[in-house]
Amino acid sequence: MTNSEQLQNTILELRRGVIVLAVLSQLDEEQYGYSLLKRLSDQGLDVDQGTLYPLLRRLEAQGLLASVWKLEEARPRRYYVISPEGRQLLPRLKEEWNNIVDLMGKMLE
Amino acid sequence: MNLLDKYVTEVGKHLPGKTRADIEAEIRSTLQDMLDERSAATGKPADDALAVEVLKEYGAPAKVAQSYRGAQYLVGPRLYPFFEMVTKIVISVLLGVTLLSFGLNFANNTSGPGFVEALGQFLVQLVSGIIAAFGNIVLVFAILERVLPTTDLEKEFTENEWDPTDLLREPDPDRIKISEMIATVVFTAIGLAILNLYPNLIGFAYTADGQGWVGLGQNAGEGWVFIPLLTETFFSYLPWINLLGVAQIVFSLVMLREGNWKLFSRIVHIGIEIAGIVLAAVMLAGPALVSLDPSKLVGFSSTEAATTLANMVNLAPIIALSVAIIVGLIEVAQSVYKLIKGKPAPFVPATK
Numbered sequence: 001m002t003n004s005e006q007l008q009n010t011i012l013e014l015r016r017g018v019i020v021l022a023v024l025s026q027l028d029e030e031q032y033g034y035s036l037l038k039r040l041s042d043q044g045l046d047v048d049q050g051t052l053y054p055l056l057r058r059l060e061a062q063g064l065l066a067s068v069w070k071l072e073e074a075r076p077r078r079y080y081v082i083s084p085e086g087r088q089l090l091p092r093l094k095e096e097w098n099n100i101v102d103l104m105g106k107m108l109e
Numbered sequence: 110m111n112l113l114d115k116y117v118t119e120v121g122k123h124l125p126g127k128t129r130a131d132i133e134a135e136i137r138s139t140l141q142d143m144l145d146e147r148s149a150a151t152g153k154p155a156d157d158a159l160a161v162e163v164l165k166e167y168g169a170p171a172k173v174a175q176s177y178r179g180a181q182y183l184v185g186p187r188l189y190p191f192f193e194m195v196t197k198i199v200i201s202v203l204l205g206v207t208l209l210s211f212g213l214n215f216a217n218n219t220s221g222p223g224f225v226e227a228l229g230q231f232l233v234q235l236v237s238g239i240i241a242a243f244g245n246i247v248l249v250f251a252i253l254e255r256v257l258p259t260t261d262l263e264k265e266f267t268e269n270e271w272d273p274t275d276l277l278r279e280p281d282p283d284r285i286k287i288s289e290m291i292a293t294v295v296f297t298a299i300g301l302a303i304l305n306l307y308p309n310l311i312g313f314a315y316t317a318d319g320q321g322w323v324g325l326g327q328n329a330g331e332g333w334v335f336i337p338l339l340t341e342t343f344f345s346y347l348p349w350i351n352l353l354g355v356a357q358i359v360f361s362l363v364m365l366r367e368g369n370w371k372l373f374s375r376i377v378h379i380g381i382e383i384a385g386i387v388l389a390a391v392m393l394a395g396p397a398l399v400s401l402d403p404s405k406l407v408g409f410s411s412t413e414a415a416t417t418l419a420n421m422v423n424l425a426p427i428i429a430l431s432v433a434i435i436v437g438l439i440e441v442a443q444s445v446y447k448l449i450k451g452k453p454a455p456f457v458p459a460t461k
Contacts, residue, residue, distance in 0.1 A: 033135060034142040050168060050176035053135065057128075057177070069134075075142075078135050 019047060019055060021093050027065060030081035056080050064089060112160045113140050116170060123174030132177055140167065183251040191291045192250045198292075199242050199299070207235045242299070249298050253291065257365055282447050283370045290361045297361075301354045304347060312337040336401065338422065343398040349388055356381055375448045379441055386437040393430045399423060 022045055026036060033053055040047050059065040064086035069078050082090065117140070121133045143163045148155040167173065184192045211231040303310055360381060364374060392398060401419040 032138070032142075034139045049139070050173060053132075053139070054177045054179075057132075075138055076134060077138050
């Protein structure tokens with residue numbers, strides 16, 4: 001494995017950890033998969049479809065998201081929104097994230 | 110059917126049935142969105158040519174399906190240590206038996222061609238034996254992987270559940286030994302499989318001209334004479350052996366789920382053990398279970414050696430059954446003792 005591959009893998013690992021928090025934070029109002037993907041991308045976080053869609057299902061299975069099929073423009077779309085359990089969890093995750101940012105900020109100074 | 114539909118169907122082929130339709134619908138809707146957006150952005154029509162671009166970006170169907178399925182395995186990480194242990198034991202035993210068989214063979218074929226033939230047979234026997242044993246072990250563990258609940262086994266490995274003072278504690282007599290139960294299931298299943306499906310593995314085979322005599326566990330092919338060791342009397346007991354074996358397997362699986370010995374399970378265990386002892390005693394008292402006529406051992410260098418071997422083989426089940434009865438009686442005694450004694454007093458840390 002070359003140095004640049006190692007760097008890419010490590011960056012991927014780092015980003016993978018924040019995707020759950022990013023997704024939960026953006027699903028305050030309901031979004032379908034593709035619109036969420038765009039929304040994340042517009043804010044600078046590019047997530048692979050192969051990562052996002054299975055993640056949405058996993059979060060739903062864990063009870064952190066809810067989903068519903070809707071017919072829009074003659075096209076069925078699955079909309080996801082944060083569940084009450086997810087809503088409870090989100091502030092704690094945000095707090096933890098801020099702690100990590102502080103901690104790493106000091107460590108890497 | 111357009112290209113997108115074909116793609117979605119292809120992804121669906123790699124997905125489990127229960128979630129397939131739902132995931133397919135979601136992927137189809139996403140692809141349609143991507144196609145529309147691409148068309149609006151580039152001014153190109155949303156045709157197959159543009160669909161090709163979108164699909165290339167979305168990824169190969171098998172890879173897309175894989176991202177929904179997660180990791181798949183026959184024997185997972187929680188059972189792997191037991192799987193490795195059982196495999197090592199079985200392969201070692203198999204190697205030992207095959208080497209013994211080869212040793213006997215070699216002793217009777219000191220001449221060149223006979224030795225080469227014996228060596229060839231040894232290697233064939235060893236490789237096929239290892240493959241068959243490995244396949245059976247994988248099969249049993251793959252089933253265990255799917256029927257065992259996750260909680261009990263994970264507790265064994267989870268640090269949160271682990272208390273360092275456990276190291277000082279006397280072992281809880283009511284807690285089952287997971288490795289023991291898994292070993293019972295695996296070995297009983299392999300034993301039953303051999304007795305029912307491959308009884309010919311237990312026997313002697315040799316070439317009709319007396320050359321290249323090979324030993325225990327050889328399946329006789331063309332040009333070979335095979336002497337099955339097990340008699341009809343033995344096979345008349347087979348339904349009872351099967352019944353007890355299956356009872357033992359079911360009981361061990363239930364105990365793996367339960368995790369702890371209880372009054373009822375101890376009594377059932379004692380019942381199965383006693384049934385085993387009774388069966389062993391009946392088999393011991395009855396007619397011979399194996400028979401090997403020394404005159405049939407054409408390949409042997411001397412009649413004396415053939416007679417000695419035949420006597421040893423005929424004596425083997427008597428010794429094995431006697432050992433089984435003694436071990437069974439010890440197990441029953443232990444179980445009865447634990448049943449009467451019950452749980453010991455709770456652990457109190459030793460004072461300095």
